Amino acid sequence: MKTDSVIKILFIENSVEDAEQIITLLRNAGIAVRPARATTPEQIHSALEELGPDLVLFNPGVNGLPLRNVAQQIDASARDIALIACVSKMDDQGIADMFQDGVQGVGSRSQPKQMITVIKREFDSLNTRRQVRRLESALRESERRCDALLDSSNDPISYVHEGMHVRANRSYLDTFGYEDYDDLLGLPVLDLIGPADADAFKNLLRALSRGEKAEYRLELHARRADGSTFPATAEFAHATFEGETCLQIVFRRQQVDPAMVEQLQRDSVTGLYNRARTLEFIDNAVAAASEGHKGQSLLLIEPDNWAHIVSGIGLGKADELLAAFAHRVSMLLGQEDVAGLLAEHTIGVILHTDNDEAIREWIGGLQQAIAREIFDLGTQSITLTISTGGSLLGEKNANTDMLLNQASQALRSAQSQGGNRSELHDPAAREKADAERERNWLGLLRQALTQNEFMLYHQQTISLQDAEGDYSEILLRMNGPQGEVSPGFFMPIAEKYGLNAEIDRWVLTQAISALKTRDRAGIPTTFFVKLTADSLQQQSNLLPWLDRTLKQANLKNGRLVLEMTESKVVTMLRPAQEFITAWKNLGGYFALEQFGSGLNSFQLLNHIQADYLKIDRSFMADLPQHPENQKKITEICQQAHEMKRLAIAEWVEDAASTSLLFACGVDFVQGNFLQEPQPLQVNF
Numbered sequence: 001m002k003t004d005s006v007i008k009i010l011f012i013e014n015s016v017e018d019a020e021q022i023i024t025l026l027r028n029a030g031i032a033v034r035p036a037r038a039t040t041p042e043q044i045h046s047a048l049e050e051l052g053p054d055l056v057l058f059n060p061g062v063n064g065l066p067l068r069n070v071a072q073q074i075d076a077s078a079r080d081i082a083l084i085a086c087v088s089k090m091d092d093q094g095i096a097d098m099f100q101d102g103v104q105g106v107g108s109r110s111q112p113k114q115m116i117t118v119i120k121r122e123f124d125s126l127n128t129r130r131q132v133r134r135l136e137s138a139l140r141e142s143e144r145r146c147d148a149l150l151d152s153s154n155d156p157i158s159y160v161h162e163g164m165h166v167r168a169n170r171s172y173l174d175t176f177g178y179e180d181y182d183d184l185l186g187l188p189v190l191d192l193i194g195p196a197d198a199d200a201f202k203n204l205l206r207a208l209s210r211g212e213k214a215e216y217r218l219e220l221h222a223r224r225a226d227g228s229t230f231p232a233t234a235e236f237a238h239a240t241f242e243g244e245t246c247l248q249i250v251f252r253r254q255q256v257d258p259a260m261v262e263q264l265q266r267d268s269v270t271g272l273y274n275r276a277r278t279l280e281f282i283d284n285a286v287a288a289a290s291e292g293h294k295g296q297s298l299l300l301i302e303p304d305n306w307a308h309i310v311s312g313i314g315l316g317k318a319d320e321l322l323a324a325f326a327h328r329v330s331m332l333l334g335q336e337d338v339a340g341l342l343a344e345h346t347i348g349v350i351l352h353t354d355n356d357e358a359i360r361e362w363i364g365g366l367q368q369a370i371a372r373e374i375f376d377l378g379t380q381s382i383t384l385t386i387s388t389g390g391s392l393l394g395e396k397n398a399n400t401d402m403l404l405n406q407a408s409q410a411l412r413s414a415q416s417q418g419g420n421r422s423e424l425h426d427p428a429a430r431e432k433a434d435a436e437r438e439r440n441w442l443g444l445l446r447q448a449l450t451q452n453e454f455m456l457y458h459q460q461t462i463s464l465q466d467a468e469g470d471y472s473e474i475l476l477r478m479n480g481p482q483g484e485v486s487p488g489f490f491m492p493i494a495e496k497y498g499l500n501a502e503i504d505r506w507v508l509t510q511a512i513s514a515l516k517t518r519d520r521a522g523i524p525t526t527f528f529v530k531l532t533a534d535s536l537q538q539q540s541n542l543l544p545w546l547d548r549t550l551k552q553a554n555l556k557n558g559r560l561v562l563e564m565t566e567s568k569v570v571t572m573l574r575p576a577q578e579f580i581t582a583w584k585n586l587g588g589y590f591a592l593e594q595f596g597s598g599l600n601s602f603q604l605l606n607h608i609q610a611d612y613l614k615i616d617r618s619f620m621a622d623l624p625q626h627p628e629n630q631k632k633i634t635e636i637c638q639q640a641h642e643m644k645r646l647a648i649a650e651w652v653e654d655a656a657s658t659s660l661l662f663a664c665g666v667d668f669v670q671g672n673f674l675q676e677p678q679p680l681q682v683n684f
Helices: 016-028 041-050 067-076 092-101 112-152 170-176 195-209 258-264 275-290 306-313 315-331 356-372 400-416 427-451 487-496 500-520 533-537 539-553 566-571 573-585 627-642 655-664
Strands: 006-012 032-038 055-058 082-087 105-108 157-161 164-168 217-223 229-241 244-253 296-303 338-341 347-352 375-377 380-382 386-393 422-425 454-460 470-480 483-485 525-530 560-565 589-595 612-615 646-649
Touching: 006 016, 006 041, 016 032, 016 112, 016 566, 032 041, 041 067, 055 067, 055 112, 067 082, 067 092, 082 112, 092 105, 105 112, 157 170, 157 229, 170 217, 195 217, 195 229, 195 244, 275 296, 275 338, 275 347, 275 386, 275 400, 296 306, 296 356, 296 400, 306 315, 306 380, 315 338, 315 347, 315 356, 315 375, 356 386, 356 422, 386 400, 400 422, 427 470, 427 487, 427 500, 454 500, 470 487, 470 500, 483 487, 487 500, 500 525, 500 533, 500 539, 500 560, 525 589, 533 539, 533 573, 539 573, 560 566, 560 612, 566 573, 566 589, 573 589, 612 627, 627 646, 627 655
Parallel strands: 006 032, 006 055, 055 082, 082 105, 386 422, 470 525, 525 560, 560 589, 589 612, 612 646
Antiparallel strands: 157 164, 157 244, 217 229, 229 244, 296 347, 296 386, 338 347, 375 380, 454 470, 470 483
């Protein structure tokens, strides 16, 4: 499931608090939610029309609403919506009855992980069904176009089912000397093959029909109706005709030198297959895996620190080094293995092995061979290390995009740990790999805290209402082995091991120092700084420290705005309320992030004294194309202004969105379109 997907959820639930708990669970798991709530059939009907939910989460105890009626109402909407029952207690008979009444999943409130898993699974299944429908529609359209192209094509093309012709174009008839298609209808395709090639052709047809690994082209002599023959290349592809699976066969007269074709499929620098041909090999491997073929894997191999190496040897020598590197990879390939250049310095290898250990041995052998090698480049001699990421190919991940993504993520993970490493995507070993990766990140975090390896950026927050001074959001990054690392990678681990409060303290120290420097330079600035839940738990230490530090910096009130997400504040309402009240007594300001994403966001303001409301980013995606989001933003701004709060829109994507946000009444806007984050200078 993509973590940046927004799930639209309709809660059929009496308790707002119970619904908010599930919303918070999902957001803490990195899942964006657009919620609505209903308790009556009328409200359900309205929400189904206005929200267009992906999922419906139903509490069986809502106002006596029968589950079967809710399921029928969803069915009547003619929408593909997954219905999930949220129960306090799981019992076999009750669950069986719920599935019989129409639910697709049952989640337990007392088991948060199980609840999240069920929601993710049903959302993924929904997206899969949607994708299948899109693909079916695209397939039908493609078949219509292919049929039209078939008749206009100069290539001789036929469709064969169980060895018999079921369709052929005019060029095919002319090539083989037939006047009319009726002369071919029901004729075995084998009758058009020369006697010397008949057995090879028959065996290939049999292998393709069984889904066995086979070449998709065959050089042969084709036979015309008058008995004469001509050299040709038959190219095969799986297809459907009138709903029946069949083979498409294209007969091409041999006019091109096969050696020239092979040369055109090679990269001119490395001699490996080029990207297009390599992707064809990957597609073929995926097709074989989908039919149950085992023992294949995709590896992505890159030299470590390539950009730094190229800057040292010069662009003129980069191709020479890449060619030598590719040659070392090629030397270790087996007879069935394939290597190709997938990107500037990324080599893809389709490895045929019987077991995981053999893959690791091959990678280890390659790493040693590269590390031992001295690459001579004119007057320079250098050594290399490599990082390798791979994915075992099986029926479950028999999809080219998925396979490439898995291998790419494994490669980036290996590089992020310092390079000269390898990592294989293997679901069976995921827990062990995650634990190892977590230990590595924990070590990097502790090192960053002791050696000052964090860094700060600031992104300008632009006033649409001519507010005085500069406003900026403070963004945290970490220096990792392979460059900057965003907090999404390391903050969850920091939270797990109790390091968040210490990181918060470091960020605040740097931000206050930068504010002090800007104040002295006559640049009045306001910084928005994120605060974690751990700092709320330690507010008895944090608040006195903030008081002392701000007084020493001699900053005006309001220069430092602390912010937390709405979902975090909801789950820690009492400590958040106490902290914010004490912070405001010190002259500080507070902002609520992801505002408007909850069921009763404005009700929260009865308990929390927030000065700024940062509207949830989900409303900003393709804003000009979503009038319902524009309406919601306008409502948020109107209510905010009535309560003397200022509204901020983050993640603004384009000029049209900026104009619309101004019309909606937004006070500030922020986003990469307006300004990319800049390094924060603590001292000018």
